[in-house]
Amino acid sequence: MRYPSGTRRNQLTRQSTTRNSTTNYSNRGMSLEDDIQQTNQFYLEVNKAVIHKKPTPIQIVNVHYPKRSAAVITEGYFQAKSTTDFNGVYRGKHIDFEAKETKNKTLFPLANIHEHQFIHMESVIEQDGICFFLIRFATYDETFFISAQLVLSFWEQMKQGGRKSIPYDVIKKDGYLIPFKYQTRVDYLHIVDQLYF
Amino acid sequence: MRYPSGTRRNQLTRQSTTRNSTTNYSNRGMSLEDDIQQTNQFYLEVNKAVIHKKPTPIQIVNVHYPKRSAAVITEGYFQAKSTTDFNGVYRGKHIDFEAKETKNKTLFPLANIHEHQFIHMESVIEQDGICFFLIRFATYDETFFISAQLVLSFWEQMKQGGRKSIPYDVIKKDGYLIPFKYQTRVDYLHIVDQLYF
Numbered sequence: 001m002r003y004p005s006g007t008r009r010n011q012l013t014r015q016s017t018t019r020n021s022t023t024n025y026s027n028r029g030m031s032l033e034d035d036i037q038q039t040n041q042f043y044l045e046v047n048k049a050v051i052h053k054k055p056t057p058i059q060i061v062n063v064h065y066p067k068r069s070a071a072v073i074t075e076g077y078f079q080a081k082s083t084t085d086f087n088g089v090y091r092g093k094h095i096d097f098e099a100k101e102t103k104n105k106t107l108f109p110l111a112n113i114h115e116h117q118f119i120h121m122e123s124v125i126e127q128d129g130i131c132f133f134l135i136r137f138a139t140y141d142e143t144f145f146i147s148a149q150l151v152l153s154f155w156e157q158m159k160q161g162g163r164k165s166i167p168y169d170v171i172k173k174d175g176y177l178i179p180f181k182y183q184t185r186v187d188y189l190h191i192v193d194q195l196y197f
Numbered sequence: 198m199r200y201p202s203g204t205r206r207n208q209l210t211r212q213s214t215t216r217n218s219t220t221n222y223s224n225r226g227m228s229l230e231d232d233i234q235q236t237n238q239f240y241l242e243v244n245k246a247v248i249h250k251k252p253t254p255i256q257i258v259n260v261h262y263p264k265r266s267a268a269v270i271t272e273g274y275f276q277a278k279s280t281t282d283f284n285g286v287y288r289g290k291h292i293d294f295e296a297k298e299t300k301n302k303t304l305f306p307l308a309n310i311h312e313h314q315f316i317h318m319e320s321v322i323e324q325d326g327i328c329f330f331l332i333r334f335a336t337y338d339e340t341f342f343i344s345a346q347l348v349l350s351f352w353e354q355m356k357q358g359g360r361k362s363i364p365y366d367v368i369k370k371d372g373y374l375i376p377f378k379y380q381t382r383v384d385y386l387h388i389v390d391q392l393y394f
Binding site: 058070073078094123 | 241244246247249251252253254255257267268269270271272273274275279280284285286287288289290291292293317320321323324325326
């Protein structure tokens, strides 16, 4: 499956442009993905967890092999992910999560999560893996830990003709706000510790 | 890090060309990677485990966005993997492994495993993940399950000037031969069950 040209990042974006630093939860304008990468790097350095971002799958059609230098991919296409963005191991348990950022102020739209990813999350839960979403509301500069089960329940409703988003209020009520820290900008394992161990 | 042009697959290859079918362990000429993908697909379908191959990381330099059709990557480079090829979740535990095929008859060369990958495996073991190699000797049509600890011990010796390979005899003695089955061509979870559960 190839991405259609251009317009998928309208509602959801990884590139936060907010510069709001009036709360303790400020991320100072870095994207959620950057913050997670930095956090994972810290976890790795202190031997707390081994969690990596999965590379984007690319369908390679043509490769050029110039003499005495690196192979060049001259034709390739982005493929849709069939799994989540991040996974790894923490205290023996499998960790699996997706990170999404939205500029919306009142809801988190489900449109940018592929059906494959929902199905993947159901399978991971069935295997007793720890599965969740990290959702950042860029306008409020707030990042929430939300169980995959909650998101899946909204997806089930959506499939039956229900709403295509999760209200901000539900996320605020049933999710867990992740405090900003300098060394672990999105310290999601702090929440995992509380919920699973 | 970019791959140098061309010559990395001399000793180790994913494309088995053997057609030896005189034993029960015959894989009938399919590559180890194909067999693992088929096995993982079966595990997924019967809800036994969720294990996927990680996409090859690619450094994207140029992308062309034609009107009304998919974005085309027009310049990209292969990057070295910093982790293993396969990971996922089985009975709540994190599974992490690398698959290698060799045409060598007497030893498994360590040359094609990057230092990053060894370091990654050490970290996964420290987090209590299940970590191993699947190594196929194409000439004998034999696929072995070998603990990451065994391979790491040879890597430690190599760093101190020791041999740059693991003898076939050691693998035969300390590894576990994986029988060929029709539905699970490389039923490595059978060995995982014996060793970890």
